[in-house]
Amino acid sequence: MIKNISDEYVYKKEVDWSLFNYGFAIPIEYQVMFRQVADRFIQRGESKDITLYLNGKSYKAKLNNNRIDKKFGPHADIVQIRYSQNSELAQALRGYFQRSYAYISMMKRLQEKGSKKHISLPEDFKEYLAVYTTEYDDTYVLETIGSQDIEILRNIIAGQSERTMEAQFNFDMKDDTAGCKEKEQIVKIRKLNKKIGDNLKRLYGYRCQICGKLIGEEYGSHVAEAHHIDYFVRSLNNDASNQIILCPNHHSIIHDVDPVFDRTRLLYTYANGVEEKLVLNRHL
Structure with a gap:
């Protein structure tokens, strides 16, 4: 073993x-x-x-x-x-x-x-x-x-906010509301999602794909967060192709404003007309 x-x-x-x-x-x-x-x-x-x-x-x-x-x-x-x-x-x-x-x-x-x-x-x-x-x-x-694992997760996260779910993935927070029977499936998918995000953070050197900034370097820290382009609570898609790496500021703004992401042009369009293109991209 x-x-x-x-x-x-x-x-x-x-x-x-x-x-x-x-x-x-x-x-x-x-x-x-x-x-x-x-x-x-x-x-x-x-x-x-x-x-x-x-x-x-x-x-x-x-x-x-x-x-x-x-x-x-x-x-x-x-x-x-x-x-x-x-x-x-x-x-x-x-x-x-x-x-x-x-x-x-x-x-x-x-x-x-x-x-x-x-x-x-x-x-x-x-x-x-x-x-x-x-x-x-x-x-x-x-x-x-398995499909049963995914269905259990779908039922558990129904009605949860995307921001809360992503915080669990990024910072390894645990949801203790699930019963013992459900925890194995949740842990498997949470671990997978966090590991995919961690790999992407390494790929970009913990820099934000929108602004290119490395947050926290002057303090000896690297603060980057994985974000689901198509919200995980709806899509259950944790593939690398559905995740981007953001600084905390851009992550919070995106969840607050909910801009539209154009996969062809690799940019976000905000309700006020502002457009922001990814300045870093090695995986989309």
Whole structure:
């Protein structure tokens, strides 16, 4: 059994056919902690054995570094976690995500023979596998987030303010109103959300993406907050693509005024006509 898990976020993989059969790719350009591990553990073109822990049980897999030269663009860098269709891990994942596996299998049977069209889960079916680092470069922890976990969270946060919810994520505040039966699901999703936000804070050096300022540096402190573009209490979307890093001032103003974010132009438009474009962007 592994001890002293360092618990840094690597990736949140949406459940799909590849996960049940042969593995998944990890785009590492935005995964700050994983890039540090991968660069010292595995070189371009290499494949190494790794251990994955799921609910306390260990499984064997391969880490493949298939990274493409930077000249092909900023989104080319990936590594892959691979295992066979008949492996213990693939079988375990089908067991944990039985509902998703049954749905995707059914849709595969209905597809035309030879079709490679990607099958996405319906919104209320969506499930995820979170990957975290440990103190060992060749060992990772997997955590399942099922549709039931998400539904429990949805019911608990109904009616809560976005500002309160984001404060819990940013500052690790706990909500003790939930019953014991619900706490495991809440903790899993809160931890995932906080880890994604923490990774983004590192990516931007704790600077605000709107004003570029590093708040608190003169006091030996870095104060930055993760904000959900589409409010989490409505979307339950904690992906990096739905989070930006803000200074406390801009975060408070956005929640007070509720401006509209234009994803194409990467700017906020306020009710009084003021527009603010992101001055820092490495992940949207």
